[in-house]
Amino acid sequence: MRVAVCQLNSREDRARNLAVARDLLERAAAGGAKFAVLPEYVDFLGRSADAPKPEPVDGEFADFFAGAARELGLWVHAGSFHETGPDSGRTFNTTLLFAPDGERVAVYRKIHLYDVEIAGRVSYQESGTVAPGDRTVVAEVAGVPVGLSICYDLRFPELYRSLAIAGAKILVVPAAFMLHTGRDHWEVLLRARAIENQCYVLAAGQIGDHEPDRTCFGRSMIVDPWGTVVAQAPDIAGVTFADLDLDRLEKIRVEVPSLANRRM
Template sequence: MTTAQKRSDVPHAALIQMTSGIDPQRNLATIEEALGEAAAQGAAMAFLPEMSVLLDRDRERSSHHISLESGEAWLRAMQDFARRHGIWLHTGSKPLLASDGRRRLNRSHVIAADGSLRAHYDKIHMFDVDLPTGEKWVESAAFLGGEQICVVDTPLGRLGLSICFDVRFPELYRRLVEEGAELLAVPAAFTVPTGEAHWHILLRARAIETGCHILATAQEGQHEDGRATYGHSIAINPWGSILMEIEGGESDEKDYRLALVPIDPVATKKARTAIPLSRSRAARNITL
């Protein structure tokens, strides 16, 4: 794991890589420990992976833990963690019961350092695929796709929200930039074959074409529900260069891996000035 050199003149993001399991309380304990470490190291905001509190593809077993947001204790717990440690938090995502009482939502929240909720986003694009390895995933059978994009002000800048499979849809990120996004969150639980083939390429492409920082925190390793995820949480600058990557390898005593990365507020302006895509689009007056 590589940790970026800390500097006092720019805010730092903390990426927290996890191997979440089927016990929400254990996952929450891991999150609280990681947030405490991130805050102690001076991070302004921490980012968790997709399904940080519960990663379980057994729908019957996981149903005992899932409720409407109004009755959900996980969110209140994470608000308390943020307030206690004085750090902003992007929750990665969590499964919630949709209003129809049948399907679920894959929802991210942004929580301020005072514990207040600042934004939420429901994953729009569902992971419905048949992979060459024989793996088949039909996320839409259990999850309801979101319909609204979301951009929110944070200590790191104006943050655009997305989740995992969304990264394959560049039109979403263009919309986020049009709404003022300067950096983009991409929490994920990529499979190993798709991660090995596409993870770095897709994320660097999104950074280059938007002129945004990318903060992509991932699930890693073998999970209790039987799946394996790729890991390689990564931060990329608006020029497409990798600032930091959390490699895999032998686990240590902790149930997470953490790395800090500086977010230079000038980098977005430099990248967009050097290659002014918005100006070129306006000059051509073409709507795609």
């Protein structure tokens, strides 16, 4: 399966962000990809006060990417967006997966929220504006089981183990990973999730500066089940391709049977 990870610098202009995302999907399809992955908050990354009105999973955001998938004949993982939440003060951080006929085949809501309080340094409570999801999701893409996650989820290995146990052979990580943590942790964590679960990992990130005073690390990449980075994006918006060898995945699982040998 040929796949593509799309790297963006989404800002405050939603229409522009969506236009860039569509262009990258067109480039992915033209490059022979069957499955393309976009980053977290693909349609808007900026000040909360300027964020677009949250939408349901069948709103304008979904219509846009369903149309792109259908017109391009492409499996599309639409990064994530602000979904209407459980109350007036919180949204869900939600990813949607579309089949080449435009059908929405999966919805995943980010489970782990970034809450941190370090005296004199940083105070951030994602849970103040975002509600957590409550279920894991594995969906089939062209017959291959794919486990869904979003950004901060990457730091919680038990989530990915549960996806692997549920049959996932590909793990998808759309993200807006911060520069100061990304340069030390991004690749290490992605390779660890690939190795311990013997899965391919497709990680699509935001790149560059965003309001308010935020810089994302980028370095979108595709990692094989051995933990080898088989493709990595340069530090610009663009599309990065790789061909997944699912026979190699099965061979790795036979020769190093850590999933089969687990006791918990």
